[in-house]
Amino acid sequence: MKKLLLASFACVALASGSALAADMPLKAELPPAPAPTWTGCYVDAGAGYGMWNIDQHTETLPGLVTTSTTITDGGRGWLGRFGGGCDYQFSLPNLGNFVIGAFGDYDIMSLNGSNAFQNNGVGVAGAPFAGSAQESGAWYAGARVGYLPYPNLLTFFSGGWTQTSFGQVNLVSTINGALPPGGPAFPPQTTFNGWFLGSGYEYKMPWVNGLYWKTEYRFAEYQATDIPLLGPGATPGFGQHAQPFVQTITTSLVWRFNLGTPIWMK
Secondary structure (H helix, E strand, C coil): CCCHHHHHHHHHHHHHHHHHHHCCCCCCCCCCCCCCCCCEEEEEEEEEEEEEEEEEEEEEEECCCCCCCCCEEEEEEEEEEEEEEEEEEEEEEEEEEEEEEEEEEEEEEEEEEEEEECCCCCCCCCEEEEEEEEEEEEEEEEEEEEEEEEEEEEEEEEEEEEEEECCCCCCCCCCCCCCCCCCEEECEEEEEEEEEEEEEEEECCCCCCCCCEEEEEEEECCEEEECCCCCCCEECEEEEEEEEEEEEEEEEEEECCCCCCCCCCC
């Protein structure tokens, strides 16, 4: 009899527990975390290395009659880059996720080299003169288009317009470092306008929300410019025809505001 009562109590308790468990609400499942969005605006800062070449020859100015062969000068050095822009992420059926955007950058440069002025118009004809040349800064305004092979990795191409500045080149004798006869002679500081193309990648850092890492290569070609030769040591009526080509590679940290609504990857 006792065993029968205990078995009855056990069945009642089990049934009550099952009923209570059935009455309890199920815990809601957490929604999956949204994929990172690249829609929004950002600022960035970084550093890199650059190299320039300038194809140049001397000429009459005005008149633009070439008075020497064309040679190539060069320089290289470090730079810092600061900028910002805005992007928009979208999807194409069966193709994946893409990003388009516009941006602006400014480079603070110390790319140093030499300018071997080819003597016509400086002192005694045939005496070699040269001076230190430096690219001191450049700005860029452009657009980019990219593809997302993974939600946190963007590969892109960029392009647009650019302007750069080369400082005054103070010419001295390459034999003894003396000034030209009559005093200083120099091509003045000059601004060049041109275009650029680039490519790179940008990666979402997993540790800090909004922090990205970008690396980019750029090639810039600038319009040829006729630069007067100035100074008391310069023979009037001469100048230099110069065209720069510049390559840079930079790596930057990007702080992205992500103003857009998260976009789900398909």
